[in-house]
Amino acid sequence: MSKELIRLDNCTMAFDNEIVLDHINLYINDKEFLTLLGPSGCGKTTTLRIIGGFQTPTSGDVLFDGVRMNSVPPYKRAINTVFQKYALFPHLNVYENIAFGLRIPKADASGKKVKLSEKEIHSRVMEMLEIVNLRGFEKRHITALSGGQQQRVAIARALVNRPKVLLLDEPLGALDLKLRKDMQNELKRIQQAMEITFIYVTHDQEEALAMSDTVVVMDRGKIQQIGTPEDIYNEPKNAFVADFIGESNIIDGIMRSDGVVEIFNRRFQCLDGGFAPDEAVDVVIRPEDVDIVPEDQGQLKGTVTNVTFKGMQYDIIVDFYGFKWLIQTTDLSPVGSRIGIKIDPDGFHVMKKSQYSGLFGDYSSYSEEYEEISDATFDPEEGDQEGGDEK
Numbered sequence: 001m002s003k004e005l006i007r008l009d010n011c012t013m014a015f016d017n018e019i020v021l022d023h024i025n026l027y028i029n030d031k032e033f034l035t036l037l038g039p040s041g042c043g044k045t046t047t048l049r050i051i052g053g054f055q056t057p058t059s060g061d062v063l064f065d066g067v068r069m070n071s072v073p074p075y076k077r078a079i080n081t082v083f084q085k086y087a088l089f090p091h092l093n094v095y096e097n098i099a100f101g102l103r104i105p106k107a108d109a110s111g112k113k114v115k116l117s118e119k120e121i122h123s124r125v126m127e128m129l130e131i132v133n134l135r136g137f138e139k140r141h142i143t144a145l146s147g148g149q150q151q152r153v154a155i156a157r158a159l160v161n162r163p164k165v166l167l168l169d170e171p172l173g174a175l176d177l178k179l180r181k182d183m184q185n186e187l188k189r190i191q192q193a194m195e196i197t198f199i200y201v202t203h204d205q206e207e208a209l210a211m212s213d214t215v216v217v218m219d220r221g222k223i224q225q226i227g228t229p230e231d232i233y234n235e236p237k238n239a240f241v242a243d244f245i246g247e248s249n250i251i252d253g254i255m256r257s258d259g260v261v262e263i264f265n266r267r268f269q270c271l272d273g274g275f276a277p278d279e280a281v282d283v284v285i286r287p288e289d290v291d292i293v294p295e296d297q298g299q300l301k302g303t304v305t306n307v308t309f310k311g312m313q314y315d316i317i318v319d320f321y322g323f324k325w326l327i328q329t330t331d332l333s334p335v336g337s338r339i340g341i342k343i344d345p346d347g348f349h350v351m352k353k354s355q356y357s358g359l360f361g362d363y364s365s366y367s368e369e370y371e372e373i374s375d376a377t378f379d380p381e382e383g384d385q386e387g388g389d390e391k
């Protein structure tokens, strides 16, 4: 999966002088499952349309196998697309829907139009039915299929002429949650079975993390981070990515020195470094990395204000001088109880301030209150401070 197939080189797209894609640099490997993820309007579909040839970038280049493709039309790109509204032919049965594209004569290498034989068409359609798990449904009418089955037919139709790349624009958006999850697994399996490149667009972070080899997080026409699902989740590059991918506690902090970060006027041991002394930073702490301990053992202390049962865990909100900590835990702490909070050094993700800093709450206004209770006794020489930091 290491050979580069597609490259977007400094692609910018403007509509009526409004920039909707801003210097996008991206490469996509052969056989990769790559997902463009971001909120509505961030430019995912425009990026996909540029790759598909439905739109030409205002500036920058689109390269396939190193060849510039800017003005090559979609049908010459060895690419197919599956949209959310999959536009199957309602008057044709499953078999004919999938066979449709194969019946259109194609030009061979010499430019001569060639038709596939019925035998060849049959073998290709049956192979696709096998891959999308719809053997036995050949004669069914489209209207007599469930949403998930219709989506499989759309995928089979897009794959039957063996494109190198399949573009999928929110293809599961119309399905209910259970079916979505089933189809996520199916899509991953189909992509691996067919060994082709999938470029997938979604605004659903769980979906992106579950299926992709590579996730490209976008916002406001810019790429915010590119990485494996694990990278994106565990090492978000800025407060936007941290907030968009999963849930986070995002706190204004100061990096006092390598391995020592200060939040709420207290110093904590962390694993990050490389910042200027006393640099203002964003500190991201995942809800599952916050431990609830007896009040007298907490690095911070607070009152439980809200508990929600989530099936696998409780979501607990703990009020700390106006800051609402989100904590995910399997142990129930009742509303109103006083608890201690403990965070291991690897639970801190320290990142540079960005354009997103402060969007998630400015906690500096609470400083007067917690300054009173500040008693930063942490000494990096001695290690983590345990409890007793609140007067």
Ligand SMILES: Nc1ncnc2c1ncn2[C@@H]1O[C@H](COP(=O)(O)OP(=O)(O)OP(=O)(O)O)[C@@H](O)[C@H]1O
Binding pocket: 015, 016, 020, 038, 039, 040, 041, 042, 043, 044, 045, 046, 047, 203
């Ligand atoms: N043909 C067009 N003319 C003018 N503006 C456009 C056009 N196509 C897209 N835009 C604008 O470009 C921006 C990015 O749109 P795009 O469809 O790429 O976003 P998206 O991330 O796919 O959003 P969604 O998840 O809602 O589909 C939006 O502000 C949109 O209004």
